[in-house]
Amino acid sequence: MTSRKTYHHGDLRQSVLAAALDVITAEGPGALSLRDLARRAGVSHAAPAHHFKDRAGLLTAIAAEGYDLLAAALAGTPELRERGVRYVRFAADHPAHFQVMFQPELLRTDDPDLVAAKERASAELRAGVADLPDVPDARAAGIAAWSLAHGFATLLLTRNITAALGDQGPEEYFRSLTGLLFTGQLTTESRD
Amino acid sequence: MTSRKTYHHGDLRQSVLAAALDVITAEGPGALSLRDLARRAGVSHAAPAHHFKDRAGLLTAIAAEGYDLLAAALAGTPELRERGVRYVRFAADHPAHFQVMFQPELLRTDDPDLVAAKERASAELRAGVADLPDVPDARAAGIAAWSLAHGFATLLLTRNITAALGDQGPEEYFRSLTGLLFTGQLTTESRD
DNA sequence: GCCGGTATCTAGGCATTGACAAGTTCACGA
DNA sequence: TCGTGAACTTGTCAATGCCTAGATACCGGC
Structure with a gap:
């Protein structure tokens, strides 16, 4: 939920990776949602796809x-x-x-x-x-x-x-x- | 896709279980879809829920x-x-x-x-x-x-x-x- | 300093899914 | 015969993955 002033996140890839590890650790890989990770990073729902494809x-x-x-x-x-x-x-x-x-x-x-x-x-x-x-x-x-x-x-x-x-x-x-x-x-x- | 004459499937629970095992064996638990299992058994999409809740x-x-x-x-x-x-x-x-x-x-x-x-x-x-x-x-x-x-x-x-x-x-x-x-x-x- | 190319991110849309609610069909016993 | 509950259907909603087109910002060459 960190608000962001610039258009570019700056470190989205690492940010998404870190959030993904948290989710997986807590609830397993099945609970992973790209859209949820995007929300956590404060970016639009399709942004992570650019770094990881899917x-x-x-x-x-x-x-x-x-x-x-x-x-x-x-x-x-x-x-x-x-x-x-x-x-x-x-x-x-x-x-x-x-x-x-x-x-x-x-x-x-x-x-x-x-x-x-x-x-x-x-x-x-x-x-x-x-x-x-x-x-x-x-x-x-x-x-x-x-x-x-x-x-x-x-x-x-x-x-x-x-x-x-x-x-x-x-x-x-x-x-x-x-x-x-x-x-x-x-x-x-x-x-x- | 087996067509069925009676309203009741008769053995839906076992049928769904068997199909689920096939899917999991081939593609893992993540690929499981209740609706897909329902289709395979030839029943409506909510029928399996009656046997397994979710x-x-x-x-x-x-x-x-x-x-x-x-x-x-x-x-x-x-x-x-x-x-x-x-x-x-x-x-x-x-x-x-x-x-x-x-x-x-x-x-x-x-x-x-x-x-x-x-x-x-x-x-x-x-x-x-x-x-x-x-x-x-x-x-x-x-x-x-x-x-x-x-x-x-x-x-x-x-x-x-x-x-x-x-x-x-x-x-x-x-x-x-x-x-x-x-x-x-x-x-x-x-x-x- | 500016200008174009490209990486990054946004916005919108579509098909699919899980879960829920309400209605329908059927089996079975009192 | 009747009614009670189990088995199944139909309809719906929010959420998701993925795709496409467009907007923004960074960066190197000039």
């Missing part, structure tokens, strides 16, 4: 930004476990990005910017397992680690493990979870 | 059905690993249910039927770790296992691991993944 364009831009944020969050972390912790932290800190990134139906998955950003994040994920010693199938190991972190993050954001967390932060809880796995406490059953 | 009601019914299907899929499986495999299989077999179940913004989370069905599924999940020997924190172990299976399932449905699968089925791949973890092949790094 709804899918806006969400694609958010997803691309998310992949870049994820890549940055993972960069420079040597240990695999700590990468997992940072993955969880990213999801907790950027829930809107995270949600949109993993709902391909909402996106233009062939968008060049999105593809490039996703590849940068993907490279960081692969780097986490590349230097593991004595792992026969690095790709499978990577998917195992990714599944664990991604599942934890998803269950966290869908409020499926809030009770279990207690007063502990998600990151610490996840760190101790990996400890449980890596010290073999879950391996006591039959092996085939 | 959009959230329809999605809540789908989620509840999903939790019951999941509980049934897990029931009677003794081993934890096999429960994980069945969890993955459930997601692969019922992608629409799975998606909707884990998007709380779309649902009426306080709906009694939904809460009850979710509790039944939750009980089956807990049962998987209840009889594990020598696990100090069964709850944490359960969340670790759930995270792994849920993450794998989610990444599978979002087409993030299709390349890695090759011609292997998701279930077999997941089974071998758990093998990787449970035989300690990912535990070679530092332990603190």
